Amino acid sequence: MSLFTKNKKRAVNSFIMHLVNNSCPDLECMREGPRLDGRVGRVVVAVVIPVEKRKLRVEESFRATTKDLSTSGVSLILDGPVGIDEAILGFRQEGEMNFVRARAKHLEPMGGGFYRLGFELIEMIHPGDYPQLQDIEI
Numbered sequence: 001m002s003l004f005t006k007n008k009k010r011a012v013n014s015f016i017m018h019l020v021n022n023s024c025p026d027l028e029c030m031r032e033g034p035r036l037d038g039r040v041g042r043v044v045v046a047v048v049i050p051v052e053k054r055k056l057r058v059e060e061s062f063r064a065t066t067k068d069l070s071t072s073g074v075s076l077i078l079d080g081p082v083g084i085d086e087a088i089l090g091f092r093q094e095g096e097m098n099f100v101r102a103r104a105k106h107l108e109p110m111g112g113g114f115y116r117l118g119f120e121l122i123e124m125i126h127p128g129d130y131p132q133l134q135d136i137e138i
Contacts, residue, residue, distance in 0.1 A: 042069050045138050046076060047090040051101070056088060058132045067116060074102070078115045081107060088125055092138045099125040099133055 044066045050057040064076040074089065089100045102119035110116050127133040 042066060044069070044091060046074070047136055047138055048076065048084070049088040049090065049133075049136070050082075050084050051086040051088060056130060056132050058136070061136070063138065064117070072121055073105070074119050074121060076117045076119070077110070078117055079113060081109075081115050082117065084117070087119065088130075088133070089119065089121075090133070090136050090138065097127065097133070097136060097138070099127060099130075099136075101125050 045063060046066060047061055047063055049061040062078075062082075064078050067075040067077050069075075084104050086104065087102050089102050091098050091100070101122045101124075103122055104117060105120050106116075106118045108116045108118075125133070127136075
């Protein structure tokens with residue numbers, strides 16, 4: 001029997017289909033429960049600034065990428081677990097930084113040392129209200 005038979009290719013195809021189906025946004029709601037609105041799979045870089053007792057912890061800020069976004073929430077991919085209850089999320093749009101206050105909803109391991117951190121988006125934050133945000137860039 002040849003090393004590269006159709007049966008081996010079929011096994012690869014089956015594996016990839018299973019992988020895609022298990023990460024399909026249309027099926028994700030069945031695992032996590034109902035959502036307020038639909039999510040769009042989009043990778044965007046964000047800066048995460050933890051908030052503790054209403055104070056920004058700029059020195060603890062870090063960058064992450066989004067897995068998906070909606071008008072009410074965002075899911076970030078992290079390279080390790082973090083204990084954040086609230087944060088200011090910064091996104092660059094059209095050359096300017098925009099900031100959103102967000103509340104953490106879940107932290108789940110993805111495997112390989114990566115985690116998915118889900119946030120509920122609460123309100124826009126004006127950088128003028130927090131001078132520490134003036135120098136934040138992605």
